[in-house]
Amino acid sequence: MSAFKGKYHDELIANAAYIGTPGKGILAADESTGTIGKRLSGINVENIEENRRALRELLFTTPGALKYLSGVILFEETLYQKTAAGQPFVELLKENGVLPGIKVDKGTVELAGTNGETTTQGLDGLAQRCQKYYDAGARFAKWRAVLNIGPNEPSQLSINENANGLARYAIICQENGLVPIVEPEILVDGSHSIEKCADVTERVLAACYKALNDHHVLLEGTLLKPNMVTPGSDAPKVTPEVIAEHTVRALQRTMPSAVPAVVFLSGGQSEEEATVNLNAMNKLKGKKPWTLSFSFGRALQSSTLKAWGGKPENVAKAQAAFLARAKANSEATLGIYKGDAKLGEGASESLHVKGYKY
Amino acid sequence: MACASFTKLNAASSQWIGQQPFTQRHGSLTTRRVSVPIRAKAYTDELVQTAKSIASPGHGILAIDESNATCGKRLASIGLDNTEVNRQAYRQLLLTTPGLGEYISGAILFEETLYQSTTDGKKFVDCLRGEKIVPGIKVDKGLVPLPGSNNESWCQGLDGLASRSAEYYKQGARFAKWRTVVSIPCGPSALAVKEAAWGLARYAAISQDNGLVPIVEPEILLDGDHPIERTVEVAEKVWSEVFYYLAENNVLFEGILLKPSMVTPGAEHKERASPQTIAKYTLTMLKRRVPPAVPGIMFLSGGQSEVEATLNLNAMNQSPNPWHVSFSYARALQNSVLKTWQGRPENVEAAQKSLLVRAKANSLAQLGKYSAEGENEEAKKGMFVKGYTY
Numbered sequence: 001m002s003a004f005k006g007k008y009h010d011e012l013i014a015n016a017a018y019i020g021t022p023g024k025g026i027l028a029a030d031e032s033t034g035t036i037g038k039r040l041s042g043i044n045v046e047n048i049e050e051n052r053r054a055l056r057e058l059l060f061t062t063p064g065a066l067k068y069l070s071g072v073i074l075f076e077e078t079l080y081q082k083t084a085a086g087q088p089f090v091e092l093l094k095e096n097g098v099l100p101g102i103k104v105d106k107g108t109v110e111l112a113g114t115n116g117e118t119t120t121q122g123l124d125g126l127a128q129r130c131q132k133y134y135d136a137g138a139r140f141a142k143w144r145a146v147l148n149i150g151p152n153e154p155s156q157l158s159i160n161e162n163a164n165g166l167a168r169y170a171i172i173c174q175e176n177g178l179v180p181i182v183e184p185e186i187l188v189d190g191s192h193s194i195e196k197c198a199d200v201t202e203r204v205l206a207a208c209y210k211a212l213n214d215h216h217v218l219l220e221g222t223l224l225k226p227n228m229v230t231p232g233s234d235a236p237k238v239t240p241e242v243i244a245e246h247t248v249r250a251l252q253r254t255m256p257s258a259v260p261a262v263v264f265l266s267g268g269q270s271e272e273e274a275t276v277n278l279n280a281m282n283k284l285k286g287k288k289p290w291t292l293s294f295s296f297g298r299a300l301q302s303s304t305l306k307a308w309g310g311k312p313e314n315v316a317k318a319q320a321a322f323l324a325r326a327k328a329n330s331e332a333t334l335g336i337y338k339g340d341a342k343l344g345e346g347a348s349e350s351l352h353v354k355g356y357k358y
Numbered sequence: 359m360a361c362a363s364f365t366k367l368n369a370a371s372s373q374w375i376g377q378q379p380f381t382q383r384h385g386s387l388t389t390r391r392v393s394v395p396i397r398a399k400a401y402t403d404e405l406v407q408t409a410k411s412i413a414s415p416g417h418g419i420l421a422i423d424e425s426n427a428t429c430g431k432r433l434a435s436i437g438l439d440n441t442e443v444n445r446q447a448y449r450q451l452l453l454t455t456p457g458l459g460e461y462i463s464g465a466i467l468f469e470e471t472l473y474q475s476t477t478d479g480k481k482f483v484d485c486l487r488g489e490k491i492v493p494g495i496k497v498d499k500g501l502v503p504l505p506g507s508n509n510e511s512w513c514q515g516l517d518g519l520a521s522r523s524a525e526y527y528k529q530g531a532r533f534a535k536w537r538t539v540v541s542i543p544c545g546p547s548a549l550a551v552k553e554a555a556w557g558l559a560r561y562a563a564i565s566q567d568n569g570l571v572p573i574v575e576p577e578i579l580l581d582g583d584h585p586i587e588r589t590v591e592v593a594e595k596v597w598s599e600v601f602y603y604l605a606e607n608n609v610l611f612e613g614i615l616l617k618p619s620m621v622t623p624g625a626e627h628k629e630r631a632s633p634q635t636i637a638k639y640t641l642t643m644l645k646r647r648v649p650p651a652v653p654g655i656m657f658l659s660g661g662q663s664e665v666e667a668t669l670n671l672n673a674m675n676q677s678p679n680p681w682h683v684s685f686s687y688a689r690a691l692q693n694s695v696l697k698t699w700q701g702r703p704e705n706v707e708a709a710q711k712s713l714l715v716r717a718k719a720n721s722l723a724q725l726g727k728y729s730a731e732g733e734n735e736e737a738k739k740g741m742f743v744k745g746y747t748y
Contacts, residue, residue, distance in 0.1 A: 003594070003646065161473075206605040213598040219646050252651040253611050257680045287650040289680040 012221030020261025268352030281334030405613030413654025459489030582624030
């Protein structure tokens with residue numbers, strides 16, 4: 001077989017398919033310590049381990065929310081944390097049919113000779129780390145590559161370099177029992193049209209799948225986490241139907257049907273925008289031989305954070321906000337969201353930060 | 359001063375190469391730089407429509423594009439001389455079969471045939487149009503040895519292809535076909551695979567530019583004693599390269615068709631594979647490599663017997679696929695016809711009936727509803743010829 005067949009072959013396929021269960025999606029709660037610090041400071045909460053733990057506990061113990069999730073991506077610290085009552089987070093998630101995932105990249109660095117383009121680090125010692133994470137209960141991993149659209153970007157160098165990094169990461173994960181989420185994020189920054197975004201997305205995804213094939217990655221045991229195809233943040237907006245059409249077409253042209261699911265990133269869209277766009281994609285008629293779901297960070301947590309403000313007395317209110325977004329996105333994966341989620345404060349607020357450094 | 363302008367010239371040209379990563383279409387050599395490549399120019403809608411109509415349920419392609427030399431072999435097998443009159447008579451028999459359009463949506467012709475007519479003076483392309491069968495045209499110029507390879511071949515035909523394609527379009531052709539080969543016993547070498555894929559990509563882009571839906575055919579030859587696992591490995595590599603280069607050449611995937619070989623063990627492998635096994639391996643491979651945007655996959659028969667080719671196609675259509683999965687058969691549709699005809703006018707009607715029998719069988723196979731009961735022995739005879747040169 002051209003695709004590598006290791007000892008985790010069947011498990012990888014089963015886990016990837018499970019994550020793509022219609023009606024479910026992923027909560028991306030893998031903010032690094034630095035990034036979660038930005039979130040916490042936005043609500044005047046100190047960036048200490050206890051607060052980080054408390055936030056994640058708030059999310060994972062929201063009554064009724066876990067049934068809308070097939071996976072949660074964690075940062076390394078969180079993988080080993082427990083609830084206040086002493087139950088490991090990993091156990092709590094597994095009990096509720098949610099697969100724990102783990103961010104394994106070590107951030108981006110600049111590519112010399114380019115205009116600020118980046119590549120992603122983290123391959124050194126990755127195999128050993130994956131084994132460790134598997135033993136701790138993780139069953140999928142995530143690695144984020146970043147590209148941007150500019151007059152001369154993304155360059156062929158950036159595309160090749162990021163695609164290759166994703167492919168190496170993916171095969172190492174599969175060798176060690178983790179389903180790799182392949183994330184080539186093309187940033188929304190810029191004033192380009194949706195057609196330009198579509199063209200770049202198709203180019204980048206073609207390169208990614210070429211690299212994955214060359215590295216013998218088992219496509220049935222992977223997931224894709226792409227950006228939706230939209231106009232640039234400084235360009236005139238378009239309707240969700242137009243976004244849906246361009247996004248699905250880009251995937252039809254690049255993503256083999258062996259991949260079971262797409263879990264979109266939200267990339268700065270407001271909570272409501274991200275949900276409505278996902279819904280439009282699932283209502284669209286046409287060939288869609290994969291599940292279209294979500295892997296949202298900001299777009300699932302924004303109003304929750306605002307409602308919490310770090311105060312124990314606000315936990316119930318914050319959990320209600322989280323439940324509302326989780327349910328709305330679950331409905332969006334089935335194309336039945338009616339836009340009637342009780343909008344928490346800030347649910348329609350754009351979460352885009354220009355030149356955002358993750 | 360000459361130096362200054364020379365430097366400026368150099369700076370400008372290297373600036374263009376360094377700073378314009380997106381390839382420009384030939385038409386935009388002027389100052390109007392297009393930042394998004396335009397696929398297929400004026401023919402986009404027509405290409406998509408043509409591909410869709412060929413890839414329609416219960417239909418497939420009749421391949422009768424044998425070059426004169428190859429057609430000569432067919433005629434010789436029933437004792438006929440290889441003359442234009444005989445070739446015309448044979449193609450007339452096939453193309454005027456009443457009711458052919460019920461099972462056949464496209465017919466691939468050789469150049470000579472595209473310009474021929476019936477003995478009554480009706481153009482062959484008009485006969486096809488009357489049955490709603492799309493005329494297609496073989497545009498490659500055959501295989502030649504690939505220097506520096508391990509005895510492998512490459513496919514010629516790019517020179518002047520644009521103007522030839524435009525001429526064929528004028529004559530009524532709406533799709534094209536280009537067949538290159540990959541040999542497993544010879545490696546295949548990375549060079550041969552790359553050349554096959556790149557040639558197909560260039561041909562596809564040129565075809566679309568001139569209104570012809572390109573059928574993309576990298577035939578992985580049946581020759582060899584390798585197991586089915588080896589065939590899968592090679593097929594996955596070949597299709598990965600093909601799609602990568604097609605994308606690089608800005609080919610519109612909604613306006614192409616594929617003509618792959620099925621994934622089977624080599625002809626001389628000790629074990630035969632059942633239709634179910636062939637279907638499983640072939641579909642797994644295609645799902646890993648073919649983007650859903652491609653509307654149709656039309657298998658070649660490559661030396662399988664008529665019944666084998668039909669059974670295998672049937673096995674592939676037992677559950678829904680992301681693309682139309684059908685046939686583009688030459689030998690597997692024509693073998694019984696030739697044997698029935700024997701070159702005699704009094705046998706024409708019977709020969710046409712036997713073409714309909716095969717066409718209907720494959721149409722049912724496309725719908726997953728074929729049964730081999732009642733097939734005769736002739737139809738079950740294998741047609742593999744070792745080292746077969748097309």
